[in-house]
Amino acid sequence: MAQLFFKYGTMNSSKSANLLMTAHNYESQGKHVIIMTSALDTRAGKAKVESRVGLAANAMSITPQDNVYDLYADYMEMFGYGARDIACVLIDEAQFLTPEQVEQIAYGIVDAEEVPVICYGLKTDFQGHLFDGSKALLELADKLEEIKTVCQFCNKKATMNLRTVNGMPVYDGEQVQIGDQEYLSVCRHHWDTAPIFLSKPEESVHA
Incomplete structure (x- = not known):
């Protein structure tokens, strides 16, 4: 059964590098992945995930107003994919997701479509408070993993x-x-x- 993962860490803990390495591992086996990232983070440019070690990949951009399940469904329809054609959905900067978007991911993509989703992001902000997206992921994720530094x-x-x-x-x-x-x-x-x-x-x- 597909699961929702939340892999969290502080700044500079190689979260984006972990995402990109995971994508590479799937793709090297001929498997398709969908990469998404928050539109709020434009450090690498719009709709792009980039790590400090030089790895990069294009991504689907998520704004706070988007329905993430609809983004997934539109992508699948555009390329003629079925759920079994996608090995995993990878989401960077997941702390910026809204609680509603986390629910769309959990109940729509993971549970209904049976496609695993791995979210990467910060757990807390600079004041030590949970981001809304991180709080929702801590509540709904099937598995939690800390990326340490x-x-x-x-x-x-x-x-x-x-x-x-x-x-x-x-x-x-x-x-x-x-x-x-x-x-x-x-x-x-x-x-x-x-x-x-x-x-x-x-x-x-x-x-």
Whole structure:
């Protein structure tokens, strides 16, 4: 039976590279995959998934207004595919999905069409709060997998995303702010105490 997977990690944990490697593995066996990504992330250009190691692939773009099942169905009709012709649907930046879109994926593509879907994305934002899409995936996914990386300041596992502006940590602002180098992957302790390492104040802003 097909399943919904949520593979999550911090920034710089090679989530996109994992997606692209998974796509390559399927395609090298002559199997078809559908790659989707959020329209909100345009770092690699529109409708494209790209990793920091240079791997890239074209993708179907998902806006917050889209019905993801309809996008899937339209693609299948356009190319004359049946459900058995698609080995897997791969979705990058899944934290930007709406809860309704996660339901469309779970109940429509996975359960009704019996096509597995693997979603890759962040679990929490720079304040440590769940994204709406990630929360829905944690609730509905059949399998969860953490893609691990290490903290910027120590060798502990990174679990938080630290946003910086001009090299200094920030803890307030809009949840969605697309970026790359201004985000650091850190453990919980160094997320809280980052000002000590970056500016040497007397105490943490969260003490």
